[in-house]
Amino acid sequence: MANVPAPGFVDVMRSRQPEVGDAVAQLFAAAFAPGELPLKIKLLIALGIDAAGRHPNGCLHIADMARQAGATERELDEALGVIAALCGTGGLATASGVFHEMRGAGFGSL
Numbered sequence: 001m002a003n004v005p006a007p008g009f010v011d012v013m014r015s016r017q018p019e020v021g022d023a024v025a026q027l028f029a030a031a032f033a034p035g036e037l038p039l040k041i042k043l044l045i046a047l048g049i050d051a052a053g054r055h056p057n058g059c060l061h062i063a064d065m066a067r068q069a070g071a072t073e074r075e076l077d078e079a080l081g082v083i084a085a086l087c088g089t090g091g092l093a094t095a096s097g098v099f100h101e102m103r104g105a106g107f108g109s110l
Contacts, residue, residue, distance in 0.1 A: 051095040
């Protein structure tokens with residue numbers, strides 16, 4: 001997984017306001033470009049941010065991307081622990097669909 005594709009909403013923005021959509025796409029590409037942090041760590045950070053922002057579909061998508069980038073189930077377990085500690089049960093419920101056995105147990109089933 002060399003390049004992380006920008007989320008679908010960026011394409012919508014490009015069709016409506018190309019200059020804004022292009023700028024957001026460039027920012028996304030720069031943020032997830034190879035650097036000091038491995039891609040899976042960047043994606044685990046993004047998972048926490050989506051959980052804090054109550055974006056369950058983003059959590060599901062980002063968790064799958066993190067797995068593709070090499071994140072293990074144990075690393076995802078630990079990320080959910082951090083989410084619970086910092087975002088409370090609301091953040092944990094939002095991210096609950098990250099694991100198949102938790103889907104339906106919280107907002108992650110959306």
